[in-house]
Amino acid sequence: MHFTTTLFLVPLRRHGLYNHHHHHLLRRLHSKPVIEYPLTHPIYTIWAANTSLGKTLVSAGLSISFLSTTHPKKFIYLKPVQTGFPDYSDSHFVYRKFYEFLAYKPLPFSVLASNHVLRVSVPAAKSLLGTGFVGGSGKSDNFGIQNVVVSEKKGKLLNGFENVGFYEERKLQGSEIGTDEFGSSELICKTMHGWKESVSPHLAAEREGALVGDYELLEILKRCIGSDLDGNKEELDIMCVIETAGGVASPGPSGSLQCDLYRPFRLPAILVGDGRLGGISGTISAYESLKVRGYDVAAVIFEDHGLMNEVPLLSYFRNRVPVLVLPPVPQDMSDDLINWFDKSQAVFTSLKEIMFSTFTERMQRLHDMPKKACNILWWPFTQHKFVPQENVTVIDSRCGENFAVHKVQSFDLISQQFDACASWWTQGPDASLQIELARDMGYTAARYGHVMFPENVYEPALELAELLLEGVGKEWASRVYFSDNGSTAVEIALKMAFRKFLFDNEVLLDLTNASMVERCIDLKVIALRGSYHGDTLGAMEAQAPSPYTGFLQQPWYKGRGLFLDPPTVCMHNGLWKLYLPVKMQTEKFELEYVSFSSRDEIFKSNRDGSGLAGCYRSFISQELLLNRDSSGFSHIAALIIEPVIQAAGGMQMVDPLFQRILVRECQSRKIPVIFDEVFTGFWRLGTESSAELLCCQPDISCFAKLMTGGIIPLAATLASDAVFKAFVGDSKLKALLHGHSYSAHAMGCMAAVKSIKWFKDCTTNVNLIGESRLLQELWDSELVCQISLHPAVHRVVALGTLCAIELQAEGSNVGYASMYASSLLKKLREDGIYMRPLGNVIYVMCGPCTSTQVCRSILEKIFAAIQESSQVSGLATCVVEKL
């Protein structure tokens, strides 16, 4: 084998990064998903249980093992954060050990090895340029310096970094002629960021004034992962490792812990453990920190210190994670480690094989999942005949508001999609809350699992009850009844309301001598048409008939209610307008009420004195009168409404004045009032409880969905003391005999406690306006208005975390609208937005803490997609200007 060392200054276009400056970079963040990586080859993150455990030795060993077999291959080594630079440079160490090893053990074919340094702090740049020195890592510091090329200085970047343009390269000629006809193998090493001081990155960044945000760092990392793959999608023989700094939970440059910083990528992990005394504990704890952040650890590897640490580790892992032991590293500082690398090759080869087989298994599973899903899952609300395998989305993980999905395009990749349907309206957490919730879930499962609720008390259930009564139940509720979901919460609410009604109307019912009489008495609810309260029979009965309640779905359904058509409001062509149902479209309802100067005006309590209010009142009275049963057997015994927004009914905003008057009319007749806040509760509409928007209080209220932050099912039915008292008596049969196995389960309660506190704490929720109980406006008003002006848009409702857009779909356009919506949704998924329509209504829903920047960027994409789709569809492209 002949060694030729070739030195040259590489054209800077090799480093994609240099062609972009910061502003360009920021712009890119908004145009395509930041979190995206190819699945064409294994990419691993190398973590360690502590500092100085040999991550770089493992990286170097892997590079040697990987590149030493058949070629051509490419090994990419990335060091995103390097402190102590240039005295310490792990990428240089990997580069140098590689060519030193090849000098000792030549390969038959050629390899091109290189080491790049992208951005370094000013002190580090000075040091690098002043000395031309790049040192090794750890005990190999004393290595000589060779073949260093420093490019011209490229001037300062933002935030105190310089583009030093440092690059070194060696062509290692193969020993056999003719082996290079398919190109040579390559080792690419990169240091992304370097700081001079040998301290924790967050300190170095601060002291040297060279700061890099988490988002920016990930963006650069993404491009380093991807930039060497252009035009090379088919190449399989690539391996990439990303080496972290220090331990798993060591702070990164921004101060975020590295395990949190890199979480959006959720790359599979290799953990370098600790073979010393006490090292079992540190290794296990580090592993657990990775696990409770959702990482998969493919293998643990550590240096042998003769303590057999692998035995308890294997027992802990129950053989599910391979544990590899490296020979002891020579203590002699002058040892060049080449013999050690040679001796360790078998271990590194095993590690490499584990990394490849883990990768292959993952890919296999990702590809198999859609087919298997179509074959054995039974999705709710889904006509399976309409879901071909290729339409199934494989969700690999979620991070805050975003899914990471598997995409198969020209090549496989993991890509980010904003969960715009908030996974059936349950989602609230940002990435930070998700991680804290995860830790709390581990804690609660370990502390309580689940424990029996009746006649018992335990902290999470009690604390949640306290928080609910101080929060959404403030001023009216006195008791909390737990169940599992919105539907059960509503069934319980109905049972409460009926009992309260019977309790208040005892003359109707001789409670001591009942049976025969009872079954003649018919209790009904009042509800609004278009409202939805759940899919169990009791909840269904409180809904107006619809295709969803048909005989084919539940032959037992009959619809036990007086169902009223509500007046609705929405933004239409830039204006907030009132829409009256047919029954109300009489001369009594004056025309002046058809539009509002702003959304706030709709909620104003001075509307109570308006003529419209009077009209509503008399309309309601008349309806109640018409439905009175003269025989005395049929009674309206409960009102149930979704405050402000009827969600499943197409995100319809009901006139809050109408709902308020309806509530008052019922309460004045001793008809118990139920608010179904399953959808509207917990900031969904910008206030903690949407009763605040209605300015009136119910007797009973149902919560679920967002209550737990959207990670786990739990529901609560809150009741006033008067309702509770209707169940207190001298017989167990008077008690409310409804319960589910996991009533008030500890994990659900803890998730709710955490989320409720998080959302209403202005240190964790930046969207809270000062001390008020209100979220700031999340959807850019001008943009919302513009969307409503688009001819393809019929109406818009933007309120709290919801922005719903009804597409034009009148008459013959209905079919068109659904086609239109489906092309729109397809385009939006490509743009990184996961949306599900409700018929011709599309909507986006964020969490209470989602930043307005993100909301704006999502809404912009939606607007662009509407514009584009309507152009494609050949619809009117002129924008109607009305405002």
Add this chain to the structure above:
Amino acid sequence: MHFTTTLFLVPLRRHGLYNHHHHHLLRRLHSKPVIEYPLTHPIYTIWAANTSLGKTLVSAGLSISFLSTTHPKKFIYLKPVQTGFPDYSDSHFVYRKFYEFLAYKPLPFSVLASNHVLRVSVPAAKSLLGTGFVGGSGKSDNFGIQNVVVSEKKGKLLNGFENVGFYEERKLQGSEIGTDEFGSSELICKTMHGWKESVSPHLAAEREGALVGDYELLEILKRCIGSDLDGNKEELDIMCVIETAGGVASPGPSGSLQCDLYRPFRLPAILVGDGRLGGISGTISAYESLKVRGYDVAAVIFEDHGLMNEVPLLSYFRNRVPVLVLPPVPQDMSDDLINWFDKSQAVFTSLKEIMFSTFTERMQRLHDMPKKACNILWWPFTQHKFVPQENVTVIDSRCGENFAVHKVQSFDLISQQFDACASWWTQGPDASLQIELARDMGYTAARYGHVMFPENVYEPALELAELLLEGVGKEWASRVYFSDNGSTAVEIALKMAFRKFLFDNEVLLDLTNASMVERCIDLKVIALRGSYHGDTLGAMEAQAPSPYTGFLQQPWYKGRGLFLDPPTVCMHNGLWKLYLPVKMQTEKFELEYVSFSSRDEIFKSNRDGSGLAGCYRSFISQELLLNRDSSGFSHIAALIIEPVIQAAGGMQMVDPLFQRILVRECQSRKIPVIFDEVFTGFWRLGTESSAELLCCQPDISCFAKLMTGGIIPLAATLASDAVFKAFVGDSKLKALLHGHSYSAHAMGCMAAVKSIKWFKDCTTNVNLIGESRLLQELWDSELVCQISLHPAVHRVVALGTLCAIELQAEGSNVGYASMYASSLLKKLREDGIYMRPLGNVIYVMCGPCTSTQVCRSILEKIFAAIQESSQVSGLATCVVEKL
């Protein structure tokens, strides 16, 4: 201040332990709860992020700070596991630093300091006795040896330990006369177990042949915590710290990780962090390992190394855990640290105050909880009027099958109670599974939170569906429909069955031209009287009328079924007998079938050919015939049964032959069959699915409760391919339009995947019989038989994880029985068994992995309580001997 050193050989009765030998100790395990500790004073465990971070310095500093103020006080320092003994002895170090410090800074009052060594390995004992030397810890090894007293050798204990009876004591005379009239303060240091080699305890224990099991270690620890408190219950000024060995996850002597080993006590924790480079990561990871095992960490403390590690730590903790920084420890090995302790006193005093205020807050909360619970919670199935505050159980945590409850007796304590009601029949995990589930819950919340299910796929949902179809759905099911609880699973099952029935009887129903006809068609279920399927209306309708379905509970209930009284079987006076309902008590049913030679005989399929089988068959045919509606509008469209055991109906065992014939008769008439396995599924009755016991297959099956191991709600409705096909078509309206927000939520699916695998893996479930799909007999047959012979007992059903005992309650005894049951339950709770009765039926339920030893001990206690209660009640005390 005068110093008088008094040396003497302390009578060994001071060390309660020495009076008991191993067998006595084991016997005690079964007579009272092992896990119990007083709440009269703070008891903390001192953990560390790694070895050699200064746990012992913290302990010594705390002892000085605590005892230096007003007296009398007692500081108890316990070192359960000491390796490197006697060269290293942390208890000696604490003892010595304490008196050295007092020599430097005298107190006005007297203090008695002592150091005890309980059990050491033979090599350690030799070393101790040979040299009379007890060394210090860490850098203070060079300390002189004084005042050592070694008692006579007490001979070998079991398992390679010796009772060395080592004891040293110093009376430190106070400087002021008259300050000692209330007795002197005391420092008590104890080493519980010592090994000679300075390696990880599991290695030392193995190499030196001195083994101590986890259970035994906890028992000794409990007695060390409690033994110095006898007759001292009122004393408030006590503090106890237990110092662990190495890092949080370092193995203990048995190989169990210490954080797992000590988990049953779940004592509050102080974490000694790492102030060095890389120490932030190690500290956070150690904290997380404690959290995901359910520990509460009161404070983090570490030695300053000038790196400001407290800043990122405080940011990580968001100020919820105090972080304290100790001055740098002198590097000079000859430094006696007395100045350092003096300099550190302010920090130790802060730490002590945090420990006391955390303790006080906890006590306050524990005392307030019952009242608050009574005021704001609304328990299901509970007449609140009957639950006075003092009857409320405060559950502090659970560990495997046991609760840790707060008890107020002559003093407050935390005590263990076996969860004999399996928290409404949900529970399965042992302590190991609980910890693994906790880690998996953290992982799943971090990886997925919850993600949208329809048309999507993600690993936990798919893997669970695969496991269900390979397991409980094997050979018949092809689809999995997820929901939240048993009740929703049943509502879905009914919708499936009705559709299938309509699909098979299309002549009845012109599906394309329906509406008017539809509502005339009345679909009914067949169900067995006494069965229970849930509390939502649809599930209620499938149950026979009962007090629970009355008008006062749900005015909409009417009971849409043909409800049959089933024949039951049980053990009565030592014999398995058949009980026929009145309707069947005709001459046709031959008398020879009234008893069985064994329980197994009941399940034998050769009964299919018996005369009884023929009787059942004709009875069923006749009932179906009688209920046929000649008009053709009313149809029986589904059968729903709980296989083998009707749980809520009083743990009634239905004759499996009857159920099997009923299933066959329905299937032959194309009536879809639903098994409600919400209670019976997943090993509850000794087989994974109880359909295996019935030897027949349903068309639809419901699972919940134990499916997730009992930590979180999730339900699944399994269906055959024929059922699924009835929902496939060209319209979305033909799809099953029923769904809940958290359908197939990732955490529930992951918990189920983990639990299902755990229960059926013979490496984790020791109760599995070989390769069979059967649990071994968990309840001692002889004991069960004896219980059934007791005159106070009417019947017994022991099957799988269930042992139900119906107390005699005929005629005028009904009231008596409930009184009797309540005194029985009270006594059992005192004995550490938490039970809830079903009327006059008491039962105990364990997990699929609970050891037969535990089951036996529980059953023995129950038998003893029955005997005792019946004596107290003056009932017949003679034991009827019939077998």
